[in-house]
Each structure stands twice: as C-alpha cells, then as structure tokens.
Amino acid sequence: MQSSISLSLSSPSTICRSDSSAAVSNANVNLLNPRSLRFCGLRREAFGLNSSLSTHRIQSLSNVTRRPCSNRIVASSAGNGAASKGFDYDLVIIGAGVGGHGAALHAVEKGLKTAIIEGDVVGGTCVNRGCVPSKALLAVSGRMRELQNEHHMKSFGLQVAAAGYDRQGVADHANNLASKIRNNLTNSMKSLGVDILTGFGTVLGPQKVKYGDTVITAKDIIIATGSVPLVPKGIEVDGKCKTVITSDHALKLEFVPQWIAIVGSGYIGLEFSDVYTALGSEVTFVEALDQLMPGFDPEIGKLAQRVLINPRKIDYHTGVFASKITPAKDGKPVTIELIDAKTKELKDTLEVDAALIATGRAPFTQGLGLENINVQTQRGFVPVDGRMRVIDANGELVPHLYCIGDANGKMMLAHAASAQGISVVEQVTGKDHVLNHLSIPAACFTHPEISMVGLTEPQAREKAEKEGFEIGIAKTSFKANTKALAENEGEGLAKLIYRPDSGEILGVHIFGMHAADLIHEASNAIALGTRIQDIKYAVHAHPTLSEVIDELFKAAKVKANTSSPVAEPVAA
Numbered sequence: 001m002q003s004s005i006s007l008s009l010s011s012p013s014t015i016c017r018s019d020s021s022a023a024v025s026n027a028n029v030n031l032l033n034p035r036s037l038r039f040c041g042l043r044r045e046a047f048g049l050n051s052s053l054s055t056h057r058i059q060s061l062s063n064v065t066r067r068p069c070s071n072r073i074v075a076s077s078a079g080n081g082a083a084s085k086g087f088d089y090d091l092v093i094i095g096a097g098v099g100g101h102g103a104a105l106h107a108v109e110k111g112l113k114t115a116i117i118e119g120d121v122v123g124g125t126c127v128n129r130g131c132v133p134s135k136a137l138l139a140v141s142g143r144m145r146e147l148q149n150e151h152h153m154k155s156f157g158l159q160v161a162a163a164g165y166d167r168q169g170v171a172d173h174a175n176n177l178a179s180k181i182r183n184n185l186t187n188s189m190k191s192l193g194v195d196i197l198t199g200f201g202t203v204l205g206p207q208k209v210k211y212g213d214t215v216i217t218a219k220d221i222i223i224a225t226g227s228v229p230l231v232p233k234g235i236e237v238d239g240k241c242k243t244v245i246t247s248d249h250a251l252k253l254e255f256v257p258q259w260i261a262i263v264g265s266g267y268i269g270l271e272f273s274d275v276y277t278a279l280g281s282e283v284t285f286v287e288a289l290d291q292l293m294p295g296f297d298p299e300i301g302k303l304a305q306r307v308l309i310n311p312r313k314i315d316y317h318t319g320v321f322a323s324k325i326t327p328a329k330d331g332k333p334v335t336i337e338l339i340d341a342k343t344k345e346l347k348d349t350l351e352v353d354a355a356l357i358a359t360g361r362a363p364f365t366q367g368l369g370l371e372n373i374n375v376q377t378q379r380g381f382v383p384v385d386g387r388m389r390v391i392d393a394n395g396e397l398v399p400h401l402y403c404i405g406d407a408n409g410k411m412m413l414a415h416a417a418s419a420q421g422i423s424v425v426e427q428v429t430g431k432d433h434v435l436n437h438l439s440i441p442a443a444c445f446t447h448p449e450i451s452m453v454g455l456t457e458p459q460a461r462e463k464a465e466k467e468g469f470e471i472g473i474a475k476t477s478f479k480a481n482t483k484a485l486a487e488n489e490g491e492g493l494a495k496l497i498y499r500p501d502s503g504e505i506l507g508v509h510i511f512g513m514h515a516a517d518l519i520h521e522a523s524n525a526i527a528l529g530t531r532i533q534d535i536k537y538a539v540h541a542h543p544t545l546s547e548v549i550d551e552l553f554k555a556a557k558v559k560a561n562t563s564s565p566v567a568e569p570v571a572a
C-alpha cells in the first residue's frame with residue numbers, strides 16, 4: 001500500500017502548488033489560496049479560481065491528477081479498533097496539520113477508531129510552510145549573526161575568518177527538515193493505525209463527511225483545516241517572480257534581496273527580519289499601528305526594538321498602511337504606497353527590491369460544506385465555544401462537530417491547535433475539559449528570543465481595574481545571571497505580572513537568550529494554578545538561565561500567607 005510519505009517535496013503536488021501561487025497574482029484572500037489548486041480533484045472552482053490559469057498550467061496541473069488521490073486509505077495497516085455501532089469511525093478529522101495530528105494521536109490512545117482526511121501534504125502549515133522551515137532558517141541566522149559579530153567573538157578570545165553562506169545550502173536545510181518532520185508525523189499516525197484518507201474533505205451533514213467521491217460517517221467530527229497567508233486588498237503578490245511574496249515563498253529562500261520591505265511587524269515579520277539581516281539584506285518595516293511589534297508587552301517590545309531593530313540594518317514606518325504594492329517589472333522596482341492609518345492620506349512611496357507580506361493569516365474554510373449544517377463563518381473563522389464546539393447561525397451548538405486550530409482563530413499557534421485537539425478528544429471520550437488559553441505560551445524565535453504567557457501589562461491593568469484588584473510587577477535582568485554572562489548574553493529581561501493579594505501569576509514576558517525555553521516554568525505554573533508563594537521555593541540548578549525565572553518569582557511581593565510547599569523529605 002502506498003503511503004502518504006510519497007507526497008514528498010519533489011512530488012507533483014508540490015510543483016502544482018508553486019505554479020499555482022504564481023497564477024493568482026491579482027487575487028484577494030480567497031483567490032490567493034494556492035491550496036485550492038493543490039487539492040486532489042482540482043476543486044479550484046470551489047474557491048473562485050479559474051481564469052487566471054494559463055492553458056499550459058491547467059495541463060500541467062491535470063497531470064498531477066494522474067496520481068490516484070481520493071477514496072483511498074493510505075495508511076490503515078495497524079487498524080485502530082472498531083467504530084461505535086452504526087458509524088464508519090468514532091472520530092474523523094478534516095486536515096492533517098499539527099492540530100489534526102495531535103487530536104488523532106490522542107484519539108487512538110483513547111481507543112477511538114480514527115481517520116484523518118488531508119487534501120495536500122501531511123503536516124499542514126507548521127511542518128511544511130511555517131514553524132519548521134522558519135526555525136531552520138532562524139538556526140542559520142543565529143549562527144551567522146554570532147560569527148559576524150567580531151566583538152562578540154573577541155570577547156571569548158576567539159578569532160574567526162569572515163563568515164559566509166551558500167544560499168542553496170541554507171534553503172536545503174529548511175527543506176530537508178520539513179521533509180523529515182513530515183515523515184515523522186506521517187509515520188507516527190500510521191504506526192498507531194490512524195487511517196490517513198487523501199482528498200478534500202467536505203461536511204455533508206451531521207456526522208457525515210465526504211472526501212473525493214467517498215462518503216463516511218463518524219460519531220464525532222473535528223474540523224482542523226488551518227489557515228493561509230492573508231494578503232490585504234491592493235497588494236499584488238507575484239510569488240513566482242519573487243518580488244512581492246508571502247512567507248510561503250520566503251521560506252524556500254530562492255533569493256536574498258538586497259533591500260526588502262516587510263509589511264507587518266508581528267511574528268512572521270520579526271522572524272524574517274532576523275533571517276534577512278543576518279544574510280545581508282537591508283530591511284524596511286511597514287507597520288499599520290503606531291509602534292513596531294504591537295502584539296508584545298510594550299516594555300518588552302521597547303527592549304526588543306533596542307536590540308533587534310535599532311542596531312541592525314532596519315528602518316521602519318509606523319502608523320501607515322501599505323495600501324498598494326506593485327511587483328517589480330521591466331527593470332522598475334517594487335513600489336509601495338503608504339497611507340496614513342488614520343487619515344488615509346498618501347504619505348510616502350517606497351521603491352524596494354522585494355516585499356514580504358506578513359500581515360496575518362486567513363482561515364482556510366472555503367468549500368468545507370458548512371452551509372450543510374447551517375454554520376456561518378465569521379471573517380472566515382468557524383465560530384466555536386470555549387470547548388471548541390461549533391456554533392451554528394442560530395447560536396446553537398452543532399452536535400458532534402468541533403473546530404480546532406487556526407480555522408477557529410482563537411490562538412494561531414501550532415501547540416495551541418494540538419492542545420485544542422487533545423481537549424476535544426478528552427470531551428468526546430467522556431471527560432469534560434476546558435483548555436485555559438491564558439496558560440499557552442508563545443515565542444518569537446529571533447536572536448535573542450522573546451516569549452510570553454498570559455496577559456501583557458496593559459491587559460492586566462485593564463482587568464485589575466474592572467475587577468477591582470491590584471497588580472504587582474517584578475523584573476529580573478539577564479545581566480545578573482552567571483550563565484548568561486558566561487555566554488556574553490547579558491542583554492535580557494524577565495517580567496512577572498501578578499496579584500499580590502493571592503500570588504496568582506497573570507503574565508510572564510521574557511526577552512533574552514533561550515527565552516522560548518524558559519517560559520515553560522511560568523506557563524506550567526499558570527496551567528496548574530501554582531501560586532508564587534509556592535513556586536518560589538522550587539530549587540534551580542546553578543548556573544543556569546532558569547535562575548532568571550527563579551529570581552523573578554523570589555522578587556515578587558506576595559501579601560498572601562506564605563505556604564510551606566515542600567513536603568517533608570521521606571526517609572530513605
């Protein structure tokens with residue numbers, strides 16, 4: 001039996017995908033979705049894609065369909081038990097991204113007969129066009145940055161000759177990692193007996209799904225169809241010509257522009273600015289809000305700007321929208337019209353070599369058949385309650401239907417998608433479970449990293465005012481940490497926002513070396529309801545970066561009675 005491992009990067013489906021993205025240059029969000037062309041059966045009409053495809057391209061896409069692609073169970077060798085009476089499966093998941101994968105694995109562990117439907121390649125955005133390849137590029141940029149920093153090297157007594165890089169070698173590293181992780185994901189599902197069904201999934205009615213021409217029934221259904229890059233109106237993407245691109249194109253690192261404008265200074269913009277500047281590009285940020293990195297805690301954002309933006313070859317325009325972007329053509333550069341975010345007056349026109357559009361993500365929910373169950377999306381997102389149960393147009397819960405991950409828009413992070421999937425499986429197997437989204441950490445993998453969990457200071461102040469409590473703030477610097485100083489990485493700050501009356505942790509924000517790894521002590525504490533007066537007695541190894549967090553908890557001034565958290569040692 002052929003497995004979906006065969007859908008490797010060199011498979012025709014991938015060729016189809018990159019071709020298609022070039023074919024939709026005048027598109028809005030719906031039309032921009034290159035996936036619609038990648039799905040077996042070429043259901044592009046379902047997404048309004050038609051005339052922009054050249055005959056040649058349609059022919060080459062048609063070739064792709066020679067690969068049998070629907071009504072086919074790709075990986076069912078192990079089998080995962082019998083389904084509930086009257087159903088083909090206990091659980092069917094539409095979309096094999098990280099959300100679907102997390103749900104599938106947990107479902108099998110719970111003894112559910114499970115199938116997952118995937119219309120493209122296993123792994124979805126995170127593995128193929130997101131977290132995984134971007135972190136591979138960032139691993140390279142981190143090393144380049146270090147090797148290029150003569151002062152840093154000298155401070156260790158090291159001498160290094162001029163650092164350089166081979167663009168294709170860097171691109172291959174990202175590609176190979178995505179391939180490897182995709183195979184791991186596929187194998188993990190196969191070995192547990194999850195049926196991987198290849199085709200485009202549509203909800204036909206309650207407990208009924210279609211993929212390709214096959215209809216299957218399931219006791220419960222999870223929608224996990226993810227998201228695609230959101231390209232605002234007026235911006236023309238020419239991915240193939242490589243001058244106006246999204247992260248989908250940028251991750252392939254087919255070129256390194258001398259000067260690139262990055263529209264949007266959120267996660268994607270910031271991470272790519274780290275990559276591009278390390279590889280020699282100059283970057284201009286265009287940000288609609290009044291400050292860069294508007295999503296972060298303002299104090300952390302300020303420090304991040306001092307370290308990640310100001311000393312690098314980066315300039316920026318804030319408070320402006322990129323209202324029109326025209327790709328480079330006939331020797332003319334990419335032009336970007338900037339309008340004032342408030343007055344909408346034209347403020348400036350930039351001319352650059354390339355532009356990366358990093359203005360957010362749009363849910364991918366077209367063609368799902370939601371109208372068959374009276375569900376209306378909200379800006380494309382599937383409405384759900386706190387338990388990821390889908391809500392219909394009348395505000396009623398749709399029985400046995402859930403939506404997780406980017407498609408519901410609650411928190412567009414890989415681990416959040418997976419955690420939501422696990423939470424749903426807990427519910428369908430009889431255990432009520434509500435995921436606390438305020439305990440889910442997030443990280444931006446720049447050098448150094450930024451991480452956070454819970455509320456920012458302004459959010460905490462707003463909540464405190466509404467609910468009538470005080471907040472406390474504690475901070476520790478990486479400058480006093482032995483391990484950070486040994487690494488010559490003293491630039492960093494950890495900040496704790498808490499309730500002095502109860503010792504509750506409201507938020508933790510870290511900027512500094514390995515911040516992404518350090519955040520978990522705080523996120524686990526929030527998830528488990530651990531109070532500062534308890535966690536501050538936990539012992540940390542010396543010398544480690546974790547001591548920054550230890551100091552942070554110790555610096556908090558909790559009024560609540562200090563409990564004695566450590567159990568009496570048990571005699572050996």
Ligand SMILES: Cc1cc2nc3c(=O)[nH]c(=O)nc-3n(C[C@H](O)[C@H](O)[C@H](O)COP(=O)(O)OP(=O)(O)OC[C@H]3O[C@@H](n4cnc5c(N)ncnc54)[C@H](O)[C@@H]3O)c2cc1C
Pocket residue numbers: 035094095096097098099100117118119120121122123124125126127129130131132134135199200201202224225226227247268364367368404405406407411412413414415416417
């Ligand atoms: C550049 C970039 C970097 C990122 N880095 C990080 C990071 O470091 N950490 C992090 O936590 N998050 C990161 N993210 C976000 C993360 O990738 C997403 O939050 C995550 O992939 C969402 O998972 P999902 O399962 O909801 O959807 P997806 O991963 O998008 O998967 C959805 C799957 O469903 C399939 N599908 C869609 N419709 C159908 C249908 N009708 N029938 C069958 N199959 C269908 C798709 O082909 C796809 O495989 C990054 C995103 C980007 C773009």
Ligand SMILES: NC(=O)c1ccc[n+]([C@@H]2O[C@H](COP(=O)([O-])OP(=O)(O)OC[C@H]3O[C@@H](n4cnc5c(N)ncnc54)[C@H](O)[C@@H]3O)[C@@H](O)[C@H]2O)c1
Pocket residue numbers: 232263264265266267268269271286287288289293294295320321322323358359360361411412413442443444445
């Ligand atoms: N490390 C990570 O966890 C990671 C990395 C990358 C992406 N992601 C996820 O992917 C999602 C998308 O990331 P993103 O960076 O594209 O979105 P984002 O929402 O983080 O940032 C988008 C930025 O673009 C700005 N903007 C929007 N339209 C604009 C316009 N026309 N002109 C100028 N500025 C404009 C917004 O003000 C905002 O600051 C995020 O939700 C994030 O969770 C996560």
